[in-house]
Amino acid sequence: MSTFGRKTHSATRGGQTVLKALTWAIPLLFLVIFFYQPMAAIIRLVFAEQFSGGWQLINAGDILRPLEFTFSQAALSTLLTLLLGIPAAYLFSHYKFAGKNLLNLVSTLPFILPTVVVAAGFNALLGPRGLLNLGLMGLFELNEAPIRFVNSIGAILVVHVFYNITIVIRIVSNAMASLDQRLAQAAKTLGATPMKVLTEITLPLLTPAVLSATLLVFLFDFTSFGVILLMGGPGMNTIEVAIYKQVFFNLNLPLAGLLSIVQLVITFGVTILYNRVTHRNPAGRLQHIEPITPVAPKTRGAKAAIFVLVVLLLLFIVSPMAALVGRSFSQLEPARGEGGDFRAGISLAYYRELFSNRQDSLFYVPPLLAIKNSLVYALATIGITLPLGFLLAYALNQKGRWGNWVEPVIMLPLGASAVTLGLGLLVVFYTQNSLFQTLPLLVPIAHSLIALPFVVRILMPALGKIPGSLRDAARSLGASPRQVIREIDMPLLFRSAVASAIFAFTISVGEFGASSFIASPTNPTIPVAIYRYISQPGGLNYGQALAMSSILLVTCLLGVMLIEKTRIPGEEVF
């Protein structure tokens, strides 16, 4: 009688262990080389300088001033966002009204729009060459722009609110909507007054959601880079901007490294706090919930409030984008070097300019090259993120003993800012004779590091949702392991894979922070090119920036629409 020998089984199990280890090892290796090595390089850079006297170039003010500004602008932005977002969240969760679906759709926009596009949008609306200023100047025959919006702290705050208000609305209104009505009813039957219901039941249950929204918004505002660089005035340096300026204007790498370490410590702290808050939500542990059903508003006050909310939000989100596209098609001032002789009106001039070759420009950037670069980098980003994302999703779904230990190592890059990442990669790979000095592969690698956590968050639950019995059923029906992957896993994961690919694509196309460090001057990406155009004088440069921003905007819009189509209902990426 033959028996199942232990040997043969441990042999096959050994083979599986090797495969499992590989699913961990490949992404881990990628992270070690392209994330942990650069971070270590920054630390080495700073502390090696300490002994060679490099720190004499650094005084406390260089650290404290940006730190203080970063904190205060982030705190102020977060506060403003909450003040506007929480009432809006209340209206969203308690009432149904016309335009709610439209508003929901529109509010996904800021999630995905690149900072340069948003900055260009507000510039086209309120900037010195923007629609409003040029209109007012024409109307009242002014010589100077009457609205001084760009380069003010106000501009930073407004754009930050633009970016984050929908995060607050989503998180808080979801929490409000899923509050179990019966809890309040139970409290009332136990003798609680409406005030007591609010303070004893409603507010404590909402606190975790408000807290996690606050931390998330604060994190985004704290690590803000493009917005500050493009909208802020001189002297308005967040830590991120300070790092950039120390590297490119002052050539003070040790100081940039020190700023990066400060930034890393703070963002990791906030990220850990955020994870704790979101995982400790007691309301999430309730099994059966009788949620609030939104009703049509009845009182005049509610109707008015909703009307104001819908109009303001739509105006707030849509008008900069509309201004951007509109302004990119209209010639309202003479182009540089053409004197006063021009015809105002609708024109394709700025778009035509993208194709023409102006070698006379000092900081000349061929626009088509930037577009081509961005496309190639974005495709490469998909090519890197998808395989790594799948490997990680498979690895993280196998709840192994050391899986719990490795997971934070893999998710950690989420907390690092793009600028820090860019600096680290620059320090490691842009030394002389480096292999990567001439290789443009570094840009998509940086983009992949930024996109990877999002892609894993899409793929992992999708993979986890495939019941193991489906695979066993296929096996018992004669499917080989390879056929199981082809017949079961691949078709069921197709939509998530497409969504991940589009996500990686839009992130790559719009990424600015890391790209501004590592995209070579002769090979810029679209956002880098837009930044250069917009910071140079002249109507033509300005127009080109708007034209390219509009192209980027449309690309991202298409991306959002495709993701919405392929998204599995009820799943949020953020």
Next chain:
Amino acid sequence: MLSVKDIVKTYEDKALLEGISFEVRPGEIVCLLGTSGSGKTTLLRIIAGIETPEGGSILWNGEDLSQVPIHLRQFGLMFQDYALFPHRNVFQNAAFGLRMQKKGAEEIKKRTNEVLELVDMVAFAERDVFDLSGGEQQRVALARALAPKPRLLMLDEPLGALDRSLKEDLIEDLRHILHKAGVPSIYVTHDQEEAFAIADRMMLLHNGRIAQEGTAEEIYAHPANAWTAEFFGLGNLLAVRRIDRQTGMVETGLGWFRPRELPQAESGDGGWKVLLRAREAVVVSEGQKTENGIEGEVSECRFQGSNWRVVLRCGEQEEIYFFSNEALRLGARTRVWFAPETVSCLAEMAEGGEEL
């Protein structure tokens, strides 16, 4: 013919299967009956090749299958949750196994329609599997398992997710379909009525061993041990205090009883139970039948369709139950009698590796 030999499996360092052996003969429907957690499903998964045992072997016509992977075993498996492929319609689900065998398009179409016909689901061929009711999904799962003509079919609680009235309809269909297909089958369930309705032969799984094997009638008539009797709800089990081999009687907390036969002398006096079958109780008038009789007060009498279930309180703590064809008055003194040929003396538990 399937032979299962000495299968041993531990789960989280606890013994789950401690040496399971049985055979399934051609065309036979064998039912694996056991409570939840008894390892029934694990045993099925071991036979299918999804899990590997720590010891023992699975043989098909004498060939050891330990090195044969799942997809080459040609054992069909029907899952408890059906595991229908959500991205395929009814026809595509049923055709899956044939496609894996790389059959021609014509043949796939013909055979798939054949099995859909068998389970009466042809009209649903183009439907999405989400649009089906539980019973319809169950039929598709059966068709899918049968289509590639497996040499053995395993069904894991196939009616478990369905409600009672639907179950009774489907079990008849299922029995009919399985016999028509002529495929030897292992049917796993915790529901004895289901097992009675479908099984040619039953195996009771308990504490990692097969507690008893046989037809329903055999098990009913001759439960191998007290656990089997309790599992089937055969009646009252009273602990034996003493065996008097001279008189051929045993002593319990409710007095002396004369069983059909006494346990073998060498197996000792401890660990036995007397079974008083609830269906065999005869109500007699007071003073009659002093041997094998019990007297007490009626404390419960519940009508349950064809008869009454009566609880008799016989002392401070002790009570017995039996089935009566007529209602008894609560509180009435009543005497019931059990004929010696219906009284069995059973071992408390199936001892190590009971072979029958």
